[in-house]
Amino acid sequence: MNVNLPNPLLEAKAVAKHFGGVKALRDVSLTIRRGEIYGLIGPNGAGKTTFFNCMTGLYVPDGGGFTFDGAPLIADAPDKAAARGIARTFQNIRLFGNMTALENVMVGRHVRTKAGVLGAMFQNAATKAEEAAIRQKAIDLLHYVRIEERAGDLARNLSYGDQRRLEIARALATDPKLLCLDEPAAGMNATETEQLRDLIDGIRRDGTTILLIEHDVKLVMGLCDRVAVLDYGALVIEDVPAVVQKDQRVIEAYLGA
Amino acid sequence: MDIFLQQIINGLVQGSIYALVALGYTMVYGIMGLINFAHGEVVMIGTLVTITVAGSLIKAGMPVAVAGFAGLMAAVLVCMALGWALERVAYRPLRNAPRLTPLITAIGMSIVLQNLAMMIWGRNYLTFPALLPKMDFEFAGANFTMIQIIIVLVSAATMGGLLLLVYRTKLGMAMRATAQNPAVASLMGVNINRVIAAAFVIGSALGAVAGVMVGTYYEIAHYQMGFMLGLKAFTAAVLGGIGNLAGAMLGGILLGIIEALGAGYIGDLTGGFLGSHYQDIFAFVVLIVVLMFKPSGLFGEKTGDRA
Numbered sequence A: 001m002n003v004n005l006p007n008p009l010l011e012a013k014a015v016a017k018h019f020g021g022v023k024a025l026r027d028v029s030l031t032i033r034r035g036e037i038y039g040l041i042g043p044n045g046a047g048k049t050t051f052f053n054c055m056t057g058l059y060v061p062d063g064g065g066f067t068f069d070g071a072p073l074i075a076d077a078p079d080k081a082a083a084r085g086i087a088r089t090f091q092n093i094r095l096f097g098n099m100t101a102l103e104n105v106m107v108g109r110h111v112r113t114k115a116g117v118l119g120a121m122f123q124n125a126a127t128k129a130e131e132a133a134i135r136q137k138a139i140d141l142l143h144y145v146r147i148e149e150r151a152g153d154l155a156r157n158l159s160y161g162d163q164r165r166l167e168i169a170r171a172l173a174t175d176p177k178l179l180c181l182d183e184p185a186a187g188m189n190a191t192e193t194e195q196l197r198d199l200i201d202g203i204r205r206d207g208t209t210i211l212l213i214e215h216d217v218k219l220v221m222g223l224c225d226r227v228a229v230l231d232y233g234a235l236v237i238e239d240v241p242a243v244v245q246k247d248q249r250v251i252e253a254y255l256g257a
Numbered sequence B: 001m002d003i004f005l006q007q008i009i010n011g012l013v014q015g016s017i018y019a020l021v022a023l024g025y026t027m028v029y030g031i032m033g034l035i036n037f038a039h040g041e042v043v044m045i046g047t048l049v050t051i052t053v054a055g056s057l058i059k060a061g062m063p064v065a066v067a068g069f070a071g072l073m074a075a076v077l078v079c080m081a082l083g084w085a086l087e088r089v090a091y092r093p094l095r096n097a098p099r100l101t102p103l104i105t106a107i108g109m110s111i112v113l114q115n116l117a118m119m120i121w122g123r124n125y126l127t128f129p130a131l132l133p134k135m136d137f138e139f140a141g142a143n144f145t146m147i148q149i150i151i152v153l154v155s156a157a158t159m160g161g162l163l164l165l166v167y168r169t170k171l172g173m174a175m176r177a178t179a180q181n182p183a184v185a186s187l188m189g190v191n192i193n194r195v196i197a198a199a200f201v202i203g204s205a206l207g208a209v210a211g212v213m214v215g216t217y218y219e220i221a222h223y224q225m226g227f228m229l230g231l232k233a234f235t236a237a238v239l240g241g242i243g244n245l246a247g248a249m250l251g252g253i254l255l256g257i258i259e260a261l262g263a264g265y266i267g268d269l270t271g272g273f274l275g276s277h278y279q280d281i282f283a284f285v286v287l288i289v290v291l292m293f294k295p296s297g298l299f300g301e302k303t304g305d306r307a
Helices: A048-055 A078-084 A101-112 A117-122 A125-144 A160-172 A190-205 A217-223 A241-246 A248-255 B002-032 B039-059 B064-094 B100-121 B146-168 B170-180 B182-187 B192-218 B225-240 B245-269 B280-293
Strands: A008-019 A022-033 A037-041 A063-068 A071-073 A086-088 A178-182 A209-213 A226-231 A234-239 B136-139 B142-145
Touching: A008 A048, A008 A209, A022 A048, A022 A063, A022 A209, A022 A226, A037 A048, A037 A190, A037 A217, A048 A178, A048 A209, A078 A086, A078 A101, A078 B182, A086 A160, A101 A125, A101 A160, A101 B170, A125 A160, A125 B170, A160 A178, A160 A190, A190 A209, A190 A217, A217 A241, A226 A241, A226 A248, A234 A241, A234 A248, A241 A248, B002 B039, B002 B142, B002 B146, B002 B170, B002 B192, B002 B225, B002 B245, B039 B064, B039 B100, B039 B192, B039 B225, B064 B100, B064 B192, B100 B225, B136 B146, B142 B146, B146 B170, B146 B192, B146 B245, B170 B182, B170 B192, B182 B192, B225 B245, B225 B280, B245 B280
Parallel strands: A022 A234, A037 A209, A037 A226, A086 A178, A178 A209
Antiparallel strands: A008 A022, A008 A063, A063 A071, A226 A234, B136 B142
């Protein structure tokens, strides 16, 4: 992987966010390039999830901004971020528990389809064809993350590992240019983590850029092309894993030395 | 025995109307946690619009069936527009306000709509044009009319259509996803504003159908008729478990039957001290009992799992 490729997909410029007196993000600037797996790590409370939330429109940043895919990203509503091509999963799994696995993925197709309220009410041929296409795409995605045999089960009845996979399938259903995974390996055993690693690598090979927030340092260092470290809301370093691992400031941030 | 069967039939008819109105409450509550107390007034406006449209078309010499259909369509369209406008003007600006604020706004909108209707249609009781043929049937000692049969059939068909919409279409899926977790649904690209607007528009269309049926059944209408009907339908939604579609349907029918049986037997039970015009107390006794012993209703899901 040539890390000097000047092909940015997402650029954050001096993004700031504070909650009352707490500065959760202090002028964070970083660049994610097309086709890479970009790791974002840092101790608990470092601002990783806040950064995610600003990017996906859940929070409005207090300063700075994002450029995504060549144009400013004004994500004042989450569905706009989705429409631009940013999808995410959650640290604490947030599926639609009372809908089937298949339906969860079908919801993700919303942003890429057109039929509106009137089409839904009067069920014209175009609407029906579109809904059939949505269903097929959702089945394909369940197959892709290898849980197709659970398609008809309610999401809340899936095993923990399968729920994580379902969240990834649902995010992929929006045809993202950038897939953001918020601690996908949390709570997984070694085997599940290994399978997840293969899945993430496969998604990247199939052309989706990935932003990975993760506590599992081994997973991050083994999988990511470049890594950024946040501490107390500020960017400490952004470089290839080999350099980040040896950086004195990173070691201090993690060991509290 | 024939009183019993008769009251079951009457209750079923009244209950299907409650069920249609209750669906409007429950859809909006399920998606945004708001009790739209102006919904009864939307139903009332549906009835009054039908009187104006169907009444003047009949006067102009049009066949009753055509005039009735035109009246129904006009009511549905006006109510859909009204539901959309209510959400856009009164509730959307308060989306992130404390829960009490939109509730009070809803009561305010209810009063505004009542007064608006009074200004347009006046204070007097209006006669609803006879849109359906009057035919009587008898079964096992109980009487029922063509109108009653049509009311039950139309509400069953309307509710079936709603279930298809919610469980078989993309919009329905977006509505269910939004009800479970609006923040995540929007991250998946669901436009929450459109889903909420759709819930208001669809609920109002059902209300319009109910309004036309109320008018046909009682042959009379008034600008305040939406208030009690709305409260009863709200009770039905709570009885079934507010936020749950099947609950609203069952709650409506059950409430209709409880009321009808209560009205049929209250004279005997109190030795003639209370007459059948006290039937309204049953709905509210039901409401109090449900709130005391099973506040989540018959099909209620536990709340509070919103992100």
